[in-house]
Amino acid sequence: MIDFTSLLDYLKSWGIDFTSILDYLGTFAFAISGIRLASAKHFDWFGAYVVGIVTAVGGGTVRDILLNATPFWMEQPSYLIISGFAVLFVVIFRKQTIRLNTPFFIFDTIGLGLFVVVGISKTLDFGFPMWVAIVMGTITGSFGGMIRDILINEEPLVFRKDIYALACVFGGVAYHICLLFSLATIPTQIISAVTVIVTRLLAVKYKISVPALKADD
Amino acid sequence: MIDFTSLLDYLKSWGIDFTSILDYLGTFAFAISGIRLASAKHFDWFGAYVVGIVTAVGGGTVRDILLNATPFWMEQPSYLIISGFAVLFVVIFRKQTIRLNTPFFIFDTIGLGLFVVVGISKTLDFGFPMWVAIVMGTITGSFGGMIRDILINEEPLVFRKDIYALACVFGGVAYHICLLFSLATIPTQIISAVTVIVTRLLAVKYKISVPALKADD
Amino acid sequence: MIDFTSLLDYLKSWGIDFTSILDYLGTFAFAISGIRLASAKHFDWFGAYVVGIVTAVGGGTVRDILLNATPFWMEQPSYLIISGFAVLFVVIFRKQTIRLNTPFFIFDTIGLGLFVVVGISKTLDFGFPMWVAIVMGTITGSFGGMIRDILINEEPLVFRKDIYALACVFGGVAYHICLLFSLATIPTQIISAVTVIVTRLLAVKYKISVPALKADD
Numbered sequence: 001m002i003d004f005t006s007l008l009d010y011l012k013s014w015g016i017d018f019t020s021i022l023d024y025l026g027t028f029a030f031a032i033s034g035i036r037l038a039s040a041k042h043f044d045w046f047g048a049y050v051v052g053i054v055t056a057v058g059g060g061t062v063r064d065i066l067l068n069a070t071p072f073w074m075e076q077p078s079y080l081i082i083s084g085f086a087v088l089f090v091v092i093f094r095k096q097t098i099r100l101n102t103p104f105f106i107f108d109t110i111g112l113g114l115f116v117v118v119g120i121s122k123t124l125d126f127g128f129p130m131w132v133a134i135v136m137g138t139i140t141g142s143f144g145g146m147i148r149d150i151l152i153n154e155e156p157l158v159f160r161k162d163i164y165a166l167a168c169v170f171g172g173v174a175y176h177i178c179l180l181f182s183l184a185t186i187p188t189q190i191i192s193a194v195t196v197i198v199t200r201l202l203a204v205k206y207k208i209s210v211p212a213l214k215a216d217d
Numbered sequence: 218m219i220d221f222t223s224l225l226d227y228l229k230s231w232g233i234d235f236t237s238i239l240d241y242l243g244t245f246a247f248a249i250s251g252i253r254l255a256s257a258k259h260f261d262w263f264g265a266y267v268v269g270i271v272t273a274v275g276g277g278t279v280r281d282i283l284l285n286a287t288p289f290w291m292e293q294p295s296y297l298i299i300s301g302f303a304v305l306f307v308v309i310f311r312k313q314t315i316r317l318n319t320p321f322f323i324f325d326t327i328g329l330g331l332f333v334v335v336g337i338s339k340t341l342d343f344g345f346p347m348w349v350a351i352v353m354g355t356i357t358g359s360f361g362g363m364i365r366d367i368l369i370n371e372e373p374l375v376f377r378k379d380i381y382a383l384a385c386v387f388g389g390v391a392y393h394i395c396l397l398f399s400l401a402t403i404p405t406q407i408i409s410a411v412t413v414i415v416t417r418l419l420a421v422k423y424k425i426s427v428p429a430l431k432a433d434d
Numbered sequence: 435m436i437d438f439t440s441l442l443d444y445l446k447s448w449g450i451d452f453t454s455i456l457d458y459l460g461t462f463a464f465a466i467s468g469i470r471l472a473s474a475k476h477f478d479w480f481g482a483y484v485v486g487i488v489t490a491v492g493g494g495t496v497r498d499i500l501l502n503a504t505p506f507w508m509e510q511p512s513y514l515i516i517s518g519f520a521v522l523f524v525v526i527f528r529k530q531t532i533r534l535n536t537p538f539f540i541f542d543t544i545g546l547g548l549f550v551v552v553g554i555s556k557t558l559d560f561g562f563p564m565w566v567a568i569v570m571g572t573i574t575g576s577f578g579g580m581i582r583d584i585l586i587n588e589e590p591l592v593f594r595k596d597i598y599a600l601a602c603v604f605g606g607v608a609y610h611i612c613l614l615f616s617l618a619t620i621p622t623q624i625i626s627a628v629t630v631i632v633t634r635l636l637a638v639k640y641k642i643s644v645p646a647l648k649a650d651d
Binding site for chain 1: 255256258259260264267268278285287288294304307311368
């Protein structure tokens, strides 16, 4: 097996912090999704910026409030700055953005995988059991999009389209299984993130979705 | 007067924890209400499950965040498990659920009474004054339904139908009066819960509701 | 320069706590805006009261949760009482309220300026850097109105009309500049609040608004 820790350390020694890059790309993609939906609702620039931020950091903020931790974005301004770049990007490349749907989708999905893993490992660090960590991973990945949809006054897409929130749960279960087999942290996290990403990619490619729940009408 | 503490202790010695049973029944009824409304909006299974959980634990979670306590549902998985059973129940008995409206309503109302009392006593334990406890009891009882309605993109029913949130306030006032008369904790809590339950039952039976507020148009 | 601290202390010795008066006027105006919108949606009295409270204290509550502080309204009942008076006011003067739009707007704007300053100075007291304080000032000023619009199931006005949230940011930047020039606290806070107020008044008077963000459709 490749020694992932050494590999990441090696990249860092070259000034390449791989996890941060993925985190920033994911933040950018999440912010873009908020900004585009806000602009479709004729929000002004500043409102679209706020929706972009909330989409990008909302899930992690809810997690940190529940864990009684200082919200992560209050510790460094990068997340607000990246969301600002996302606004500029949408404005400058607005005619190209439709053609960019596929890369956005890829970044968004990679971001989802990473956010889930970050949520799980932070929760375990706080001493909570695995089932709380799986819930927190799912909240980290999906509540940003949920709050976005509340702000733009739509029914939350994350609970009605594709396999989105459920992919987060699968990633959490994969994390759990890896820990049961005493895998080291880095491969565990990579397997968990890849599970989220592959689940969502396959679900979208093969149009798999959770069936609507039919109750009485 | 019956010695309620001894009675409850006696039941517990037989393995019957009365408060927990009511708590679980209330959670189940709250979750059912969320799941049914989510399914009417064509949420998928997982989305309906999330709405069920949020309806059941949302009020207590807002209370715990305001009190700076660890959210109660993070300390034992029962609440998520019960919400899971509620999804199964709605799916399996979906043709019967309309006929079950009355028992659901009863459980929901009992749950409401209990949730209010739990909210009040937890807030007093944290050293806050009575008026904060009444507010927290009302939040515990009514904010789950409020968040449910936000998620399914409807105007909150709790502020427009029946006497729901106001019944929580009445229960809090009853709690306060009992304490002023130096009643013991258990009878105080029973009187408070019964006040909530009876207020709501009477309001629904006699179609009493708080009048709409008429302002300028 | 007038010695503002001495002036405020002098007024206080006459029983006039100027900051509290502005705080209460702002709370009253914020609550009125929530109650009027709730009544337009046929909320009942109690629901309108809750929307009024949430509009008035919602921004500061989100700030305090993010700062991990006890929400300010839990420390004294004034805010709930003022919101109660706001309900009575709307009911009693409902035929006059349209003609009172201008004073309401003035109070609301003064309240906004004060809320922003309170949010900034509280955040700095907690040891956070200036950029976090500017964000918290903006949240304190604008999130109450945002939650109000979510509760009444409308798209948040604060991100689509006038210069509202952005005025809060300008006030924060003014605060920052004053501190860079080593101004004392009181004049800094007055300049910051006045910046918010003047920005909003000018924006409304000259119908200046942030342009809608145009993205792909």
